Amino acid sequence: MRMRHKKNLEARLEAVGDYLIVAKNESLNFQDAYKENHLLDFGELFQNGNPVYLEIGCGKGQFACTFAQKNPDFNILAVEKVNDVLVIGCETAKETGLKNIKFLSSYAEYLPSYIPEDSISGIFLNFSCPFPKNTYENHRLTCGRFLNMYKPFMKEGAVIEQKTDNMHFFEFSLESFSKAGFEISNVSLDLHNSGFEGNIVTEYEEKFSSQGFPIYRLEARIK
Numbered sequence: 001m002r003m004r005h006k007k008n009l010e011a012r013l014e015a016v017g018d019y020l021i022v023a024k025n026e027s028l029n030f031q032d033a034y035k036e037n038h039l040l041d042f043g044e045l046f047q048n049g050n051p052v053y054l055e056i057g058c059g060k061g062q063f064a065c066t067f068a069q070k071n072p073d074f075n076i077l078a079v080e081k082v083n084d085v086l087v088i089g090c091e092t093a094k095e096t097g098l099k100n101i102k103f104l105s106s107y108a109e110y111l112p113s114y115i116p117e118d119s120i121s122g123i124f125l126n127f128s129c130p131f132p133k134n135t136y137e138n139h140r141l142t143c144g145r146f147l148n149m150y151k152p153f154m155k156e157g158a159v160i161e162q163k164t165d166n167m168h169f170f171e172f173s174l175e176s177f178s179k180a181g182f183e184i185s186n187v188s189l190d191l192h193n194s195g196f197e198g199n200i201v202t203e204y205e206e207k208f209s210s211q212g213f214p215i216y217r218l219e220a221r222i223k
Contacts (some may be wrong), residue, residue, distance in 0.1 A: 007024045013083060015107035016090035025112065030109035034149075038113045040109045045102060054153070056108050056141055057128050061089015063202045064221070067124075068093070068101040070200070074121075077212065108141060111150060117188035120153040125162040127204040130169035142173040147180040151222060160220040165193065165208040170216040182220040191215040 013020060021040070025033035044051050052075050058064045058078035067076050074187050080086040086105055093101050104114060128141040129207065137143055142162060150160065160182070177184055188194045192209055196217070202211075209215055 003014070009083060009087060012091065016087065016094050019090045019093050019101065019103055020086075021104045021106075021114075023104065023110050025110055028073050030107070033110050034112040034180075036113045039116050040077075040114050040192045042075065042077075042116070042119060046100060048075070048100075050075050050100070050120060051155075052077060052208045053124065054090060054115065054120050055123045055124040055126065056111070057126065058086070058089060058103070059127075060203055061092055061103065062067060063124065063126050063200050064089060064101055065092045065096060068098045068190045071101060075100045075102075075103050077104055078109075079106055079108065081107045082132065083104070083156055088207070089199050096157050097163060104122060111153070118145065118151075118155055119154045121151055121155050123154070123160045125160065126202045127164055127208075128162075128169075130164065130166040133168070133172060137172075140169070140172065140176075142169075142176050144176055144180050147176060147182065151180075157221070161217070163202070163205065163215055163217045165204070165213045165215055167214075167216065170218075174218065176218045177218070181223050184220050184221045186217070188217040189214060191217045 015088060025036050043049055049073055053076045055064050055076060055078045058080045061078055064076050064078035067166060083105055092136055093211045104139050127143050131139040138145060162173055175182060188196060192215055
């Protein structure tokens with residue numbers, strides 16, 4: 001389903017400019033764009049030296065904003081390619097007065113241009129699009145090319161946390177993490193009935209769990 005364009009989008013984005021970073025790669029070719037240097041200075045960006053977490057595909061920002069509220073001593077950079085939903089997260093952060101969150105309007109493929117090596121304490125992949133395996137496998141955020149792209153960002157001990165409602169995508173991800181040299185732990189095939197504490201619910205998670213779908217979750221670390 002095609003998303004309807006938000007009214008006054010440009011004005012709304014301008015109003016939340018303090019929270020928003022817009023990717024401006026000269027090349028639109030992902031293979032060339034990632035080589036461009038637009039690396040962020042997180043100390044300058046957040047005005048502190050606290051650990052930085054990354055959410056890729058943040059949607060309307062419910063998870064990222066809640067994470068920022070619950071963890072004032074952590075920073076989070078939330079990435080989303082669709083400005084029509086990204087603007088909602090920015091507005092929520094501004095209305096709440098959050099100081100430890102920023103949003104990056106970008107495709108995931110451009111991230112090596114923006115994220116310095118050894119700078120990220122954890123990555124969240126919440127309900128990423130489960131592109132059809134046979135046709136668009138390389139677009140999945142847990143395919144090998146993306147997992148190998150994340151590795152240089154990650155500090156020692158950093159964890160990738162994935163949640164999805166799609167069993168086949170989850171099975172694919174388990175295999176993909178293993179092939180890419182990650183150690184998998186805390187696997188849940190029904191998160192909401194697992195006794196897991198500290199879960200931050202996303203907007204998609206609310207929708208799927210209310211319909212009775214199990215939520216799948218894992219944690220992955222570089223061996």
